[in-house]
Amino acid sequence: MKGKFVTFEGCEGVGKSKQIQLLQDYLKKENINYYLTREPGGTPVSEQIRSIILDGKNSSMTDECEAMLYASARVQLLKEVVKPRLESGQLVLCDRYVDSSLAYQGYARGLGVEFINMINDYAIKNFSPDLTLFLNLSPEKAFERKGGVDKHDRLELSGMEFHNRVYQGYLELAKQNPQRIVVIDASGTKEQTHAKIINALKERNII
Numbered sequence: 001m002k003g004k005f006v007t008f009e010g011c012e013g014v015g016k017s018k019q020i021q022l023l024q025d026y027l028k029k030e031n032i033n034y035y036l037t038r039e040p041g042g043t044p045v046s047e048q049i050r051s052i053i054l055d056g057k058n059s060s061m062t063d064e065c066e067a068m069l070y071a072s073a074r075v076q077l078l079k080e081v082v083k084p085r086l087e088s089g090q091l092v093l094c095d096r097y098v099d100s101s102l103a104y105q106g107y108a109r110g111l112g113v114e115f116i117n118m119i120n121d122y123a124i125k126n127f128s129p130d131l132t133l134f135l136n137l138s139p140e141k142a143f144e145r146k147g148g149v150d151k152h153d154r155l156e157l158s159g160m161e162f163h164n165r166v167y168q169g170y171l172e173l174a175k176q177n178p179q180r181i182v183v184i185d186a187s188g189t190k191e192q193t194h195a196k197i198i199n200a201l202k203e204r205n206i207i
């Protein structure tokens with residue numbers, strides 16, 4: 001592919017959206033052409049799948065169904081948007097990709113990485129990003145930063161267990177894919193994290 005494909009990953013509340021915004025400001029200032037998309041979503045069909053997945057009324061959805069819907073939204077995005085843009089030489093940025101499925105559905109929901117890899121290999125034929133930026137901040141620290149988790153709230157606590165499993169999943173993925181996944185320390189100020197992201201992109205000759 002002529003263009004480069006960069007994905008962003010991280011647990012809830014690590015400041016991923018803010019960092020993507022800061023990166024966009026930088027790319028615009030430097031006149032670097034890019035296309036930003038997100039998962040689940042990014043195409044009309046994938047956005048409809050997103051509404052099904054995130055709709056609170058669908059609480060009966062099985063974990064397997066959820067994982068396959070993410071893979072369906074992904075293959076649509078890949079074929080309709082990502083691949084054509086990469087072929088035309090564009091830099092494509094994607095907010096979440098298959099590592100989210102591995103961390104959330106594979107590790108945290110307990111479906112296992114084998115199942116997630118199987119359905120995604122089938123859907124996207126192992127199509128891998130050139131670089132994945134994992135914003136590293138533990139769920140405890142992320143909650144602390146936004147004012148703290150309510151220790152008396154059973155749901156919030158069980159939520160914490162889930163998010164901790166997601167986090168451990170990401171750390172494991174980063175360990176297994178050191179060439180592709182760059183771990184960005186997101187515990188500093190937003191400016192510090194932004195500078196680390198720019199450095200990583202420059203070091204890999206993405207920008």
Ligand code: TYD
Pocket residue numbers: 011012013017039040070095096097098100101102104105
């Ligand atoms: P979103 O509101 O976009 O959250 P964020 O700003 O944290 O990216 O919702 C996406 C949610 O979907 C988020 O909780 C992570 C989850 N997700 C999965 O569980 N598996 C996946 O494969 C993807 C792409 C997302």
